[in-house]
Amino acid sequence: MDMAHERDASSEEEVMGGDLRRGPWTVEEDLLLVNYIAAHGEGRWNSLARSAGLKRTGKSCRLRWLNYLRPDLRRGNITPQEQLLILELHSRWGNRWSKIAQHLPGRTDNEIKNYWRTRVQKHAKQLKCDVNSQQFKDVMRYLWMPRLVERIQAAAAGQQQQQEGGADTPPLSWQHGGSDGLYESPELPAPDASCWPAEYCAAAGGAQSGGTPAPELSSTTAGSSSPSTDSGAGAQPSWPTQADGAEWFTTACDASSATGGVAMRDTELELAQPPCQGGQTWTTSESSLPGLTFPDLAVADFEIGGFDVDSFWTSMEDDQLWCPTQAAV
DNA sequence: AACCATAACAACCGCATCAAA
DNA sequence: GTTTGATGCGGTTGTTATGGT
Numbered sequence: 589m590d591m592a593h594e595r596d597a598s599s600e601e602e603v604m605g606g607d608l609r610r611g612p613w614t615v616e617e618d619l620l621l622v623n624y625i626a627a628h629g630e631g632r633w634n635s636l637a638r639s640a641g642l643k644r645t646g647k648s649c650r651l652r653w654l655n656y657l658r659p660d661l662r663r664g665n666i667t668p669q670e671q672l673l674i675l676e677l678h679s680r681w682g683n684r685w686s687k688i689a690q691h692l693p694g695r696t697d698n699e700i701k702n703y704w705r706t707r708v709q710k711h712a713k714q715l716k717c718d719v720n721s722q723q724f725k726d727v728m729r730y731l732w733m734p735r736l737v738e739r740i741q742a743a744a745a746g747q748q749q750q751q752e753g754g755a756d757t758p759p760l761s762w763q764h765g766g767s768d769g770l771y772e773s774p775e776l777p778a779p780d781a782s783c784w785p786a787e788y789c790a791a792a793g794g795a796q797s798g799g800t801p802a803p804e805l806s807s808t809t810a811g812s813s814s815p816s817t818d819s820g821a822g823a824q825p826s827w828p829t830q831a832d833g834a835e836w837f838t839t840a841c842d843a844s845s846a847t848g849g850v851a852m853r854d855t856e857l858e859l860a861q862p863p864c865q866g867g868q869t870w871t872t873s874e875s876s877l878p879g880l881t882f883p884d885l886a887v888a889d890f891e892i893g894g895f896d897v898d899s900f901w902t903s904m905e906d907d908q909l910w911c912p913t914q915a916a917v
Numbered sequence: 918a919a920c921c922a923t924a925a926c927a928a929c930c931g932c933a934t935c936a937a938a
Numbered sequence: 939g940t941t942t943g944a945t946g947c948g949g950t951t952g953t954t955a956t957g958g959t
Contacts, residue, residue, distance in 0.1 A: 612927075612953075634944070646944075651928065654946095686947060697947075698927080705949095706924060 609643045613652055617642060621649055622657055655698045662694025666703050668743070672736045674700055675708075675728050 609617075624640035630653065633646030642649060666674070670692055677688040685697035685704075692700065708728075712719035715727065 610929075632944080645929095647930090647946095648928075650945075655927070683948065701948075702926060706926085710924090 608645060610648075613644075613656075617644070618652070618657060621653060625653060625657075651698075655696045660694055661696065662692075666695075666699075668736050668739050670695065671703075672733060672740070674703065675733050675736070678704065678708075679725060679729065 620640050620642055624636065628636070628639075630636075633650045635646075637644050637646050637649045640649075644652075673692060674688060677691055681687050683701075683704075685701045689695055689697040689700050709719045712721075712724045715724060717723045
């Protein structure tokens with residue numbers, strides 16, 4: 589144990605009065621924390637932990653709240669839309685999980701980080717390349733992301749057909765695996781009606797679908813959110829018009845701005861263009877690709893570093909990476 | 918049924934930053 | 939200007955669930 593940690597541990601134990609609990613949280617602890625925050629709000633986590641009667645460090649309480657107990661958390665599978673956004677934002681910002689999480693309402697940096705490590709890095713491993721290598725980035729940009737857009741379009745088309753047929757259920761690929769949240773708030777929008785970053789909605793035409801504007805993104809991962817001022821409840825901006833396929837999904841998608849996994853300081857991040865400011869539009873129709881950032885090429889003809897593209901797709905399908913809930917049916 | 922491997926998720930650790938004293 | 943405590947972030951580890959043999 590290094591000196592810094594010794595100092596951390598001793599100071600926190602002093603604060604907490606000694607016997608600190610570690611490990612999994614119990615339902616009783618969760619309730620204590622939730623009830624205390626509901627009554628007094630967040631912040632001053634060490635004193636909060638003490639006042640709430642929790643034998644936990646302030647850090648632990650904060651993490652538990654942010655990653656698990658917050659009522660505005662969005663639970664369930666990462667949707668294809670979210671996957672696409674994660675890939676794009678990671679290519680831009682690298683492992684800046686909290687920054688990326690700001691653009692995925694209801695998702696935590698921890699969740700995105702876990703997704704990246706368990707799913708994305710797994711495929712890099714299968715391709716026998718480093719996840720930060722140019723090769724893998726090319727695979728993501730030129731194979732994976734366009735295919736994701738295709739999947740989204742296909743799901744959108746399927747949904748449109750369903751709607752025309754009188755069905756009102758979302759496409760399978762957009763359904764979530766259900767909430768297992770302990771304290772799911774009933775007034776929160778259902779996952780499928782969850783908001784999308786404002787810039788994406790705006791780029792798609794703003795008021796389309798009659799959805800209310802997306803809530804303003806918080807300036808920090810979640811630390812600024814509070815139960816009483818939760819921007820998620822009430823506001824239910826709908827997904828962009830599905831009939832337009834993935835055209836709503838815009839991105840500058842400028843490879844030159846990608847940081848290649850190199851961490852940037854916040855000042856640099858501020859200078860980096862947000863995803864849609866380039867005003868470009870993704871479509872993946874192979875015949876019409878105006879303003880496209882992906883090269884107009886057929887996947888079958890594409891070779892990156894000698895990868896076996898067929899096996900790549902096979903591994904993707906096997907992994908149910910695209911549409912987990914659909915594949916699970 | 919038992920064991921093992923893997924995936925997914927939760928939690929912790931160490932460090933950096935910032936603000937208040 | 940320095941110290942100290944609180945907070946946030948990214949990396950890592952631990953635990954549990956699930957599926958295959």
